Amino acid sequence: MFKHLTNGLAGAVAAASLAMPLAASANLSDDMVKIGVLSDMSGVYKALEGPGAVIAAEMAVEDFGGEVLGKPIEIVSADHQNKPDIGASTAREWIDAENVDMITALDNSSVALSVQGLASDRKVITLNTGAGTTALTEDQCTPYGIHYVYDTHALPVGTATAMVKNGGEKWFFITADYAFGHSLRDNTSAVVESLGGEVVGDVEAPLSTNDFSSYLIQAQSSGADVIGLANAGQDTVNAIKQANQFRIVQGGQKLAGMLVFISDVHSMGQDIAQGLQFTTAFVWNQNDEAEEWSRRFYDRHGAMPTMVHAGVYSAVSNYLKAIDETGTDDSDAVRKALGEMTLNDVFVKGGKIAPNGSMLHDMYLVEVKKPEEATEEWDLLKVVSKIPADQAYISMEDTTCKLVNN
Amino acid sequence: MSIQVIMSQALLGLNVGVFYAMLSLGLAVIFGLLNIINFAHGAMYMLGAFIALIGYSFLEQWFGISLQIGFWASLIVAPLLVGLLGVIIERTMLKRLYDLDHIYGLLLTFGITLILQGLFANYFNVSGTPYPGQPEVLSGVVNLGFMYFPTYRLFAIVFSLVVCFATWFFIEHTKLGSRLRAGVENPDLTQAFGLNVPLMVTLTFAFGAGLAGLAGVLAAPIYSVSPLMGADLIIVVFAVVVIGGMGSIMGAILSGLALGLVEGLTKVFYPPAANTVIFFLMVLVLLFRPAGLFGKEK
Numbered sequence: 001m002f003k004h005l006t007n008g009l010a011g012a013v014a015a016a017s018l019a020m021p022l023a024a025s026a027n028l029s030d031d032m033v034k035i036g037v038l039s040d041m042s043g044v045y046k047a048l049e050g051p052g053a054v055i056a057a058e059m060a061v062e063d064f065g066g067e068v069l070g071k072p073i074e075i076v077s078a079d080h081q082n083k084p085d086i087g088a089s090t091a092r093e094w095i096d097a098e099n100v101d102m103i104t105a106l107d108n109s110s111v112a113l114s115v116q117g118l119a120s121d122r123k124v125i126t127l128n129t130g131a132g133t134t135a136l137t138e139d140q141c142t143p144y145g146i147h148y149v150y151d152t153h154a155l156p157v158g159t160a161t162a163m164v165k166n167g168g169e170k171w172f173f174i175t176a177d178y179a180f181g182h183s184l185r186d187n188t189s190a191v192v193e194s195l196g197g198e199v200v201g202d203v204e205a206p207l208s209t210n211d212f213s214s215y216l217i218q219a220q221s222s223g224a225d226v227i228g229l230a231n232a233g234q235d236t237v238n239a240i241k242q243a244n245q246f247r248i249v250q251g252g253q254k255l256a257g258m259l260v261f262i263s264d265v266h267s268m269g270q271d272i273a274q275g276l277q278f279t280t281a282f283v284w285n286q287n288d289e290a291e292e293w294s295r296r297f298y299d300r301h302g303a304m305p306t307m308v309h310a311g312v313y314s315a316v317s318n319y320l321k322a323i324d325e326t327g328t329d330d331s332d333a334v335r336k337a338l339g340e341m342t343l344n345d346v347f348v349k350g351g352k353i354a355p356n357g358s359m360l361h362d363m364y365l366v367e368v369k370k371p372e373e374a375t376e377e378w379d380l381l382k383v384v385s386k387i388p389a390d391q392a393y394i395s396m397e398d399t400t401c402k403l404v405n406n
Numbered sequence: 407m408s409i410q411v412i413m414s415q416a417l418l419g420l421n422v423g424v425f426y427a428m429l430s431l432g433l434a435v436i437f438g439l440l441n442i443i444n445f446a447h448g449a450m451y452m453l454g455a456f457i458a459l460i461g462y463s464f465l466e467q468w469f470g471i472s473l474q475i476g477f478w479a480s481l482i483v484a485p486l487l488v489g490l491l492g493v494i495i496e497r498t499m500l501k502r503l504y505d506l507d508h509i510y511g512l513l514l515t516f517g518i519t520l521i522l523q524g525l526f527a528n529y530f531n532v533s534g535t536p537y538p539g540q541p542e543v544l545s546g547v548v549n550l551g552f553m554y555f556p557t558y559r560l561f562a563i564v565f566s567l568v569v570c571f572a573t574w575f576f577i578e579h580t581k582l583g584s585r586l587r588a589g590v591e592n593p594d595l596t597q598a599f600g601l602n603v604p605l606m607v608t609l610t611f612a613f614g615a616g617l618a619g620l621a622g623v624l625a626a627p628i629y630s631v632s633p634l635m636g637a638d639l640i641i642v643v644f645a646v647v648v649i650g651g652m653g654s655i656m657g658a659i660l661s662g663l664a665l666g667l668v669e670g671l672t673k674v675f676y677p678p679a680a681n682t683v684i685f686f687l688m689v690l691v692l693l694f695r696p697a698g699l700f701g702k703e704k
Contacts, residue, residue: 210629247554
C-alpha cells in the first residue's frame with residue numbers, strides 16, 4: 001500500500017510538472033510571443049536605431065533561449081518612415097491582425113506618441129527605446145507605455161548644467177521643428193534659466209534640413225556663448241559639420257549637442273567632434289560585461305551599439321523575463337511584474353520602472369575623446385560624470401501623469 | 407541688424423543662387439529649343455551627384471573594379487554620363503512627343519523622375535549619404551573680413567558663375583550658337599538651309615541634362631547625396647524660370663542668382679517665409695509680366 005502511495009505521489013508530481021507548462025502556455029495568446037520592432041529604417045534616425053534595433057531584439061531572444069514558457073518568440077519589424085500615420089497603421093495591423101504582444105524601438109516622438117496611445121487602448125505594452133519626449137510619461141502617459149532609455153528631461157540635466165557652470169550662460173537654440181525638438185528646447189531652457197542663464201534666440205529648422213549654414217550664422221551673430229542643438233541624428237551631424245566649416249567653435253562659441261549618439265560621433269569623425277560633451281545612457285566599453293555584448297553586436301551589425309540598441313536588448317530581455325516569471329503574456333500581469341523588478345543587465349544597473357512608465361536609471365555625461373586618446377576606431381567616448389537616476393528623471397512627486405496619485 | 411550679418415546671409419544666398427542659375431539655365435535652353443518642360447531636370451541633378459558618390463565610394467564594393475573617380479574627374483565624367491542618358495531619353499522617347507501638347511512631355515519626364523528616384527531610394531539612404539571626396543585643397547576656410555567662408559563653397563560659386571556665363575556667351579555670341587538660335591526661331595527654314603536640326607535638338611537636350619549633372623556634382627560635397635535632392639529643388643527652379651522668362655538664357659541666370667539672394671535675405675528678416683518668398687514673387691510676376699522679367703511676349 002505504501003508502495004502504491006509513493007507511486008501515486010510520484011505520478012502526481014510528474015503530472016503536476018507536466019501540467020505546469022501546459023497551464024502556463026494556455027496563458028500565452030496564440031501560443032507564441034510576438035514582438036514588433038517599429039523604427040525608422042531608411043531616414044535620419046536609421047543609424048541610431050533602425051536595423052540595429054532588430055538585431056538587438058534578435059540577440060535578446062537568442063540569449064533568452066529562443067523560447068519562453070516553452071513557446072516560440074517571433075520578431076517582426078517595419079519602417080515607420082518618421083510618419084505618425086504610417087506608424088499608427090502598422091501598429092494597428094500588427095496588434096489587430098497579427099497578434100503582436102509588445103512593440104519596441106519607436107524612435108521619433110511624433111510616431112511614438114501616436115503608437116503608444118493606440119497600443120494602450122488595445123492593452124499592448126510599448127517599450128519605447130528611441131523617442132525623447134517626456135510627454136510619453138507625463139501628459140500622455142498610459143498604463144502600458146514604458147519609456148526606457150532617455151528622455152528630454154534627462155538629456156539637458158547633465159549637458160546643460162555642465163555647460164552653464166563652465167560659463168556658458170547665453171544660449172541660442174537651433175530646434176528641430178516637431179514635438180521632440182520643442183520638448184527638448186523647452187526642457188533645456190528651463191535648466192539653463194534655473195541656473196541663472198539666459199536664452200537669447202531660437203530658430204526652428206524643418207526635420208532633415210540639409211544646409212544649416214544660414215541658421216548657424218544667425219546663431220553666430222546672436223552673441224550667445226552656447227549654440228544648443230535641439231535636434232538629433234543626421235540633423236545634429238549636419239549642423240556640427242557645417243559649424244566646423246564656418247569655424248564657429250574656433251570663434252569662441254560652444255556647441256551643445258542635446259541629443260548625440262555614438263553613431264553620430266562616428267559619422268562626424270573624431271577630428272570634428274572632439275571635446276563635444278553630451279548625455280548618454282550607455283557607453284559600449286564602460287565595463288567588461290557591456291563590452292562583451294557590444295562586440296557580439298558589432299560582429300552582426302558592423303557598428304558598435306548606440307544607447308538605443310543596448311536599450312532594445314535590455315527591454316526585450318526584461319519583457320521576456322517578466323513573461324517567464326508571471327507565466328502569462330497578459331499585459332496587466334507583465335506590466336505589474338516589470339514595475340516590481342529591479343533591472344540589472346548589460347545596459348542598466350539598478351533600474352526601476354516607475355508608475356508613469358519612466359524607466360529610472362543613471363545617465364552619464366560623456367566627452368568625445370581626442371583622436372590620440374582613442375585605442376580603436378570606436379573608442380570615442382569617455383565618461384565625465386555620472387548623473388544619478390533621481391536627478392536625471394522627473395520624480396513621482398513632480399510628475400503630471402494622471403496615473404500617479406499626488 | 408549689422409551689415410556683417412546681411413553680407414554673410416547674402417553670400418550664403420548667392421551660394422544657393424548659383425545652383426538655381428545652373429539648373430534654370432539648362433531648363434531654359436531645353437524649353438527654348440525643344441519646347442519640352444523637362445520635369446526630369448531635378449533627377450538629372452540627383453544623378454550627377456550619385457555618379458560622383460558611386461565613382462568615389464562604391465566602384466570597388468559593387469563592381470569589383472579597383473578604381474576611384476575623384477572629384478575633379480567627376481566634374482567631367484558625371485556630366486558626360488548624364489548627357490548620354492539625355493541623348494537616350496531624347497532619341498527614344500521625347501522625339502515622339504514634339505508634335506503633341508506640352509503636357510505630354512511634362513508627364514513623360516515626370517514619370518522618368520519617379521522611376522529614377524525610386525531606383526536610387528531602393529539602394530541609398532533617403533536622408534542622404536555624405537560625399538567624402540571633397541578635394542583637400544578646397545577643404546579650408548577663407549577669411550572674408552565679415553565672415554569665415556568655406557573654400558569649397560566659394561569655389562562652387564565661382565565655378566558655377568563661369569559655367570553659366572560661358573554658356574550664355576556660347577549661345578549668344580558664337581556661330582554655332584547663332585545656328586542654335588535660328589533652329590529655335592524657325593526649325594523648318596533652318597533645316598532648309600542644310601543644318602541638321604534633329605541633331606542640334608538632341609545635343610541641346612544632352613547639354614541641358616549634362617549641366618544639371620554638373621550642378622549635382624558641385625552640390626555633393628555641400629549637401630548630402632540623396633535620392634530626393636532634385637525633387638526638393640526642381641519646383642523652386644521652375645519658379646525661377648517662370649520669373650526669368652521661359653527660354654531666356656540671361657534671364658534664367660540672373661533670376662537664379664537674384665532669387666537665391668532674396669531667399670538668403672528673407673532668412674534674416676523673416677525666416678518662416680524663406681521657403682515661400684520665391685513663389686510669392688512668381689505670382690506677382692505672372693500677374694504683371696506674364697512672359698517673365700526677361701522674356702519676350704510672342
